[in-house]
Amino acid sequence: MIDQLLSEDQKAIDEVLTGFATREMRDHAAAAEAEGRTPPVVAGRLHELGVTAPLPASVGGAGPIAAPDYLLCVQRLAWGDPGMAYDAVVSGLPAVVVGRLGTAAQHTRLLGAAQDTPARGSLLVLEGHGRSPSEYRTTVRAAGEDVVVTGRKLAVLRADSADLVLLAARDDTGRLRLFALDGLPEGAVVVSPGEDADRSLGLRAAPTRTVILDDVRIPAAAELSAAPAQVEAALALVRLTTAALALGAGRAAIEYASTYATERIAFGKPIASYQGVAFLLAEAAMSHAASHGAVLDLARLLDESPAPQDLEQRTTDVVVRACGRAVDQTRAAVQVLGGHGYIADHPVERWYRDAMTLAALDHDPLVSAFRAP
Template sequence: MTGRTPQGAPPGTAEATEVRDLLSLARELADKELSPLVDEFEARGSFPRDLLRTLGRVGLLGLPYPVEYGGGGQRYEVYLSVLETLASRWLAVAQSVNIHVLSCYPLARWGSPEQRSRWLPDMLGGDLLGANCISEPAAGSDVGAIACAARLDEAAGVYVVDGTKAWTSHAGVADYYNVFCRTGGEGVRGLSVLLAPADTPGVSPQRPERKMGVQSSPTASVVLDAARVSADRLIGRRGKGFLIAAGLFDRGRLGIASCAVGLAQAALEYATAYARHRRQFDRPITDFQGVAFLLADMSTEVAAARALVREAARALDEGQPDGVVTAMAARAKLFATDVAMRATTDAVQVLGAYGYVRDHPVERWMREAKLLQIIEGTNQIQRVVIARSL
């Protein structure tokens, strides 16, 4: 993570000063609050809920949302810079921030004024932690295949929801779930979104998945068995759930890309520091081209990935057409996560045998990088999105 002011805020302006202060706060929190705890929490597989509350109290969970509801009123580019900083110290926490910020999007963008006033302040402040229930056992990137169904009981004023959601991050620790469900019709036209409280009878998170990495952030299926969700918790118009999902995908892919840049930057810095101090044949191993060129390539790719992410974020902030933003977000996610996988793998290689043991964090970063190539649409799906945009 660099300390540069994101493009669009001229040096010396009040906005630039605010952004610098915000990034400085993020770095301080990352160094003092995240770094000392990551090994312990990852080893135990414990979710750092209190830490998320702390990030909420200082305003990092509502950065891209309106000030009037308790948000930070920041551009998405600024928010992604903060996310990159957090990911460079603890990916699972950065992921949790990204997950929660995304869970606020349906209400913030599509909710009614009354709904926003009622729920959004507690969400943006971190008092309520959220999750999105989109994927299902037989429906991943194909949102039109969602089978979870919601039947409106008009007399009772509730939707009765049945189905199973898969791969839900924050399952079991979230206070609310955005449930993408079928309220009528086939394909993407029949989807809607319900903001379901986690304590709704019939909403049952299952056993957390046993994952390769990111152990401190739970992922599980959520079963909805005749769950009764109040009709006033329908977000946006009935049957417009796909539009909400599309906006989530663009923002989610940019969030993952920023996390990938942060992880790759951490791997680069760690491998470089190690190589400067590791001596073989009476000289530091950075004197050998085999290592020096590896680090040079890592540095170049990390910088390129960051540039792609920032470019896509600016397109989103400027309100460019959805199709343009979608393609740019897909390119950023594809490239940045592939860079993170290469950078962490190369960092393990630079450390040699030491890179393969848990005394150093690079082996964990390598396992975590793999996840980023899969979630928010696999990188094969990103290539499909990009190809269709050409």
């Protein structure tokens, strides 16, 4: 798939990451899912790339990366494998947000050692499928030099072993506030899935848990004291990473199914020559291009405008469409492969499950069915 929306620099980034994803991720994808973790050798090489947790220059990093370039990196890593990409990207997102909103002192305290080892961050942000930031129910109230947080966070990666945690909560005025902590706060409860619980549908290389905060005290100084518009923009970027991950899964599936369709012979000719297959793949490719363009456009806006109008609703629309279309694209790939699409010998069934899981992280797929395509 030739991307006409990318600049020459972005095409160079895409080429480098395509090579990395092909060499370092695809061969390990099945094992990562079976073991429920990213192999350490892959995690180390992802860290060496420096794109999943770009650090400020003040702590030895290369400085912030433009939002479109960052999301392009996310998308291409997900093309390699959505599960390992999710693990690496979400682990690095707290550092990305601290780098954008934190003070110099917070950079030094929270990010100073991040150059040496792979990021082990965690997001205490999501609260329910279909719930946007304006609907978050986790509360925060002042208590002397501390604040007290009460709420429930879902889909928390590395809940009990993170070394940098980003927490979102609302105060009694309704203002959304972000806190950066050097680990899960004392008193937070990580809900055990239970010995008999089924494994998640997808993203099995990055297992997540639920965290309950019941009057948990954290230092007030842990707040990223940015303007409300900056907080909203940071959360929009966090949400757009989900869309970028889904786009990567969709693109991988379309390309794989297209290659399969040109090689699979039925009734004396490739199945790609039949309209039922060709139209299905063409529609999937067009929907991917539309979502890809929408994600990059909104990412550019985040860099250009400190307070884009209706940012939350615009972000929701982009994420809903990108994730919903990725589900359709990966489902189409499974259909092109026929019975082979449902067996683990081909990766499309894994990409389909990963896309379904990503679609459920930020929004309710049933709600998206009532939105404009």
